[in-house]
Each structure stands twice: as C-alpha cells, then as structure tokens.
Amino acid sequence: MTRIFLLGIMALILMAGLDVASAVERFPPPDFSGGHEVPVTVVPKPEPRSAGWVDVAVLALGLGAASWLSIRKRSRKGIVILSILSLAYFGFWRRGCVCAIGSIQNVALGIADPGYAVPLVVIAFFTLPLVVALIWGRSFCSGVCPHGAIQDLVLVKPVKVPTWLDEILRVFPWIHLAAAILLAATGSLFIICKFDPFVGIFRMAGPRTMLAAGAGLLVVSMFVGRPYCRYMCPYGALLGMASRFSKWRPTVTPDTCTQCRLCENSCPFGALNPPMPAKQGIERIASGRQRIVMMVVMLPLAALLFGWVGGKAGIASLPVHPDGRLATLVLAQERGELTGPAPDELAAFRKHGSEQHAVFAKAQVLESRFLTIGRLIGAAFGLAMALKLARILFPESSNDYETDHGRCVSCARCFSACPYELVRRGIPVALPKEGGGNG
Template sequence: MSKQKLVIILLLLLTVQATSVFAVQRFPKPEFETGYIQPETQVPSPRTEILAVMDVVVLLLSLSVISWIVLKKRSRNGVFLMSVFSLIYFGFYREGCICAIGSIQNITLALFDYNYILPLTVIAFFIIPLVFTLFFGRTFCAGVCPFGAMQDMVAFRPQKLGSRLNAILGMVPYIYLGLAVLYAATGTDFIICRYDPFVGIFRFNASFSMFVFAGILLLSGIFIARPYCRFLCPYGVLLNWVSRFSRRHITITPAECIQCRLCEDSCPYDAIDFPVTSRNPESRQVMVRKLMLICTLIPFLIVAGGWTGIRLHETLAGVNGKVKLARQLLDPATLRIQSEPFEITAYKSSGKSQMQVNEEASVMLKRFYTGGWILGGFIGLMFGVVIAGRMLNIWRTDYVPNKGTCLSCTRCVDYCPVKSDLSKVNT
C-alpha cells in the first residue's frame, strides 16, 4: 500500500471523531432518591512529575534523532517515520499540550505577571527546540512538531506560490506572534490556544468550528504545503530567526553543487534560494540608493506601525474581559436586551462596583496603548525587513535552502544527483 493511500485511510479514520461534535449532555440530573450519593465532580490531577520529565526526555531524544536523520542520514523516509512518531506521541498521546507553539504565551505571561507560576516543562518545550535550531536548523519543524507532521502527511500536490505571495502571506505569522504576545502579556487570552486548529483533533473533542478550521487547513494543505507552519505559526517566526544563525544546516547537495537545477522545483515550501551568479548585479549608485531607501523606510514603517497600533489600541483592548465588561456596563443597549450576557451575570454576583470595573478597564486600556505602540512598531519593522530582503541581492553560487524558511524536510535531498563523494554522480 502506498504511503499516500495509508495517509488517506488514517485521515478518514480521523473524521470518525467528528461524531463528538454532536455529543450532548444528558439532563436532568438523576435524582437518586434511593440512598445513592451523587459523587462530587472530580478534577483531573496534573500530569505526574515523572511523566512531565519523560515528555522533556522524549522531546530531547526526538530532536536528537531527527537532527541526526536530517543532517547525517539525509533520509526522507526517516523524517517521515519520525513525523508519525511525533504525531502519535506529542499529538494524540500528549494531546498537543504543552506544545512549543503555545509555550510562547506562558513564557510571556510569566515575564509580565510575577504571580503566574511557569512549569519547568513549559520552559523546556520553549527553549529546547530553539537551541536545537540554533545548532541544526529547523529540525523541530521537520519531524517533531505534531502540527507540522499532520500537515506534512497531506501535502500530496504541493504547488509553488511565488516569492511575492510567500512574502505577503509570510507577514501573517509576525502579526499573529505580536498579537499573541500582547494578549498574553496583558493577561487577556491565549489566542494561539484559542485558535489551535489541531488540538481538538488530538483530543477527539473539537468543536464544530474548530473541526472545520482544521479541515480547511488540511484541505488547503494538499496544494499549499504546511499552510499553518508557513503562514500562521508564531513559533515558526522565532525558529526562522534562530535558524538563520544555525551552525549546521541541511544542504541540498552533500558536496559541491553541479548546477544541474534538478532541485529547483523540489521544495514544496518555496524555501530554496537560487544562485545569484553575478557578484555585482547592480551598479554601486543603485545599491547606495537602495540602502538609503531601506534606512529611511524601516524607521518610517516602525513609526507608522506604532501610530496605527495606538489608533487601534481600543479595538485591540476590546478582546480583554475587563474592558469588554466595562463597555457592556456603559452601553445602554445592554439593559434593553432580554437575555443578560453571562459576563454581566458574573459581574453582578462578584459584588464589584461599576467604578472598580471602570478603573480596571482604564488601567488595561493604558497597557494596550503601550502594547499597541510596540505591536504596531514591531509589525512595521517586520514589513521593512521583508521589503529590504526583497530589494537586496545576496551573492550566492549554489542552490541552497533558505536557512530561515527551510523546514529541513529533506525532500530536496532526494533530487540531488551528487553523492558525498563527488566522483559518484547519479546519472
């Protein structure tokens, strides 16, 4: 049975869990008038320490194995098998939590809220993939991240999007990361978890909307490989930055590139940089003009982004529960509607005065004012960097994986006819 057929069957089996979408709670509660005492609601105890340590050990081992497979063995089958393992262990067994992607929020909240207790496992899941990336490139994305593994398995007909479209869509993760950090820092929400497309699948309890969300991602993932990783994943942004400084990174060819161009279309993620053969493709005057433009553009974009962020800070703050409640209390329309929003019901039972609610909202708005400025500035900066990257031509002689965007999946390796010994070239 081919790999594709196997994956299709697995996906069909996964859809069985859609039945949980229609599950309903039984009512009313049984009365048990016959002496039966209804047990109290049990809260599941946290994962035992030894299992938490085991998760970190498995993460370390997985990263070590995948890095060895990618860099030493250069084996696509090995990467695929590791992906299956990670999908089962970190996905279905660990139910997608804690994941490195979501850990950004825990780390951020811990930095801004000293009362928040940050488990060591979370720190480990945040830092270890970054450390491995610093040494070996994005091997975490290649075969350890269960999100990536799931999408990688459905990338049956990946198509190239073109550099412009990649650059435009590639801005979304920066915005998502900025928002996730802002909302975590203000204690508003963990939006990465809120819009986590696959955790519901791993836990077999996806809500209808999230099931559709995941379904659309997987469906579009057939033609646009790993859409979440490339155009949404906020942790991917950090990995992208770190990977650019990676000490050892996968190469397409194990020896010298023979410019055969066979690998040109091999990457489903558009992550291969083509050779720039001319050392000085542009005149000095043009280059100076470009440099001046970049030096002007980036500060301008930072300021413009910051200004926009300030203008939007009230909209951004609207997501915060305290601000939302204050707005509802001040809105006369709230009094007119028949069914009281549950936030208002909760507020009434809390015993807080409206003045207190307004004060809390005011403090929060100030935080969003600052946060909006920083968020806008950050997005402006990223826009500037992306534009600058497109304006500058970096001289290179070979076809090389882009160290930032390459997910180390090793697909391109199979296209290269060169063996480690240059004398052996597949014909």
C-alpha cells in the same frame, strides 16, 4: 401544594435580604434519628500522566534526532518515521498540549506579568527548539512538531504557490504572532490555542468549527505544502528568524553544486533559492549604499508607523479582556445602549461584582497597558516587516542552489534530487557538467 411551598421558600429568601450569594445554610443539615451516615464527597483523582520532564526529554531527543537525520544522515525516510512518532506522542498521546507554538503566550504573559510563574516545562518547550534553530535550523518543524508532521505526512501532490502570493501570505504569521503576544501579555486570551486548527484532531473532540477548520486545512495540505507552517504559525515566524543565523543547516548537495537545476522543483514549500550571483564592482557598491540608506530610513519609519497602528489595535482589543469587556458592558447598560437580554457578564457582576467605579478604574489601567504593549509590539512588527522587505529587494547572494535560511523546514525532500547525493548513496548516475542545465 408544592407551589405554595415554593412561594414560601421564596418569601423566606426575600426576608433574608435577597442574599443569594454563595452557600447559605437555609435548611440546617438534619440530625438523623436513625443514625444515617452522611456520605463524604468523593472527587476523582487526577489522571496519572507522564510528568512534564518526560515531555521535555522526548522533545530534546526528537530535536537531536531531527537535526542528525536532516544534516548528517540526510535521510528523508528517517524524518518521515520521526514525524510519525512525534505525531503519535505529542499529537495523539499528549493531545497537543503543551506545545512550543502555544508556549509563546505563556512566555509573553510571564514577561509582562510578574505575578505569573511560567512552568519550567513550558519555558523548555519555548527555548529548546529556538536554540536548536540557531545551531541546526528548523529541526523542530521537520519532524518534531505534531502540527508540521500531520501536514507534511498528507502532502501528496504539491502545487507551487506563486511567489508574489507566497510573499504576501507569509506576512500572516507575523500578524498572528503580534496579536497573540498582545493578547497574552495583557492576560486577555490565548488566541493561538483558541484558533488552533489541529488540536481538535489530536483530541478527536472539540467545537465543530475547530474540527471543520482542521479537516479543511488537512485537505489543503494535500496540495499546498504545510499551509499552517508557512502562512499561519507564529512560532514558525520566530524559528525562521532564528534559523537565518544558524550555524549549520541542511544543504541540497552533499558535495558541490554544479547548477544542474535538477533540484529546482524539489521543494514543496518554496524554500529553495536559485543562485543569486553577487553584484560586482560599482554595482555592488551602489547596491550596498542603497541598502544602507533604505535601512536607515525604513527601519525607524516602519517602527513608528506600526507602533502607532499597534497602539490603536491595542486599544481596540480592550474588550477581549474579561475586565475590559465588563467595563464596556456596564458602560453600555448605563447609557441604555444595551438591547436584548442582559449578558451573563452583567448578571455575574451584579451578583458578586465590586463597585462600578472599581470596574472602570480597572479598565482604565488595563487600557494604558494595552496601549503600551500594543505600541511596542507594533514597532517590533514594523521592524520585522522592514527587514522582510529589505530581504526581498536585496537578496543575499549565493553561487549555488541553496535552501532558504529562514524558510527551510529541514524536511529532507530536496536531497534525492541532487545527483551528487545519489552518488553519495552509491547509486550510479552520470554527473552533470558545470552549468549543465543549458538554461
């Protein structure tokens, strides 16, 4: 009986020209003789949440506090308390969204696509930490960023990562940044959010792989200081670049450095540089000349090479964009290369989609966008890598033990290793003599 009824319905639909598109009135709403009242659809109201400007205010306050604690107050305890507060607010209360790291993507999309208006809150989250980095260094990383805080707080037994490995791994944030900008600027995907390891922990929910990655990274963070910040974070790469030119930054010693070497192993993040005496006389001139030659040759070469690579990578990532993916799938089906059941994308396209040639035309425009943006980002990536290499080959001279201008995350750990700091705090210690480490 019911089967016949169903078949009848199906016949009805077939007669209607297979119009299975949106909302069709196949069965007119009845007029109830009993005067039944048709209920009105009720949809839940948005959850009241703190307005965006509250988050911006908390961010600004946090940045100010972190800068003051790391540079003026020189208090590790203060930074730890601030980290816990930030982790609670930006992490568990706001559930990790929106964050400065992810804001890179909104800004990239905003610059590339005039039709996209970046929310003012997101612009503030992107700019404030960078501006602060230009003035006081990476205060954001030290105690405001929930990602940094969660890793920093679980660090119990830091292991030193060998310098060569550290240098290699520190390339990954730049690759992450380049890929994120390319995919965001083309409107394809926000990979920073998609592959964020900690946001699942903040929400205490999420895909199993994300939660597993987060838990795994936290375990690693117990022994390797801030692995996400150092080897993955794309915003950290930007902050590092800005922080190299900061006006003030934390210094190991509050007073003078006597190269006593007591602080040498106090930094768990490989961000403390031993003295690097400036070359003198003829050597200095030769080194300067080498550096200039290298810059003149390397910079354009690296920009060209990586620009070419970026273009290739851009074209290759076309299927990440929904329109690119659809065109690829339609083409594959056309050629009979598609095996297995047709993907949902094609089903949706057949149901509501436009003409086939329109899909291809769209993909073609998209492809040229991917090529241009890929080349630009590739070139910028090349320049960054060349500058990185130059910094390794020709390190900046300094007479004292100094925090690395780009890498120091202002965590305030090294201070207490310095005897002058202990004196400053009123703890009686014997001050080492100049060059007192005895090699």
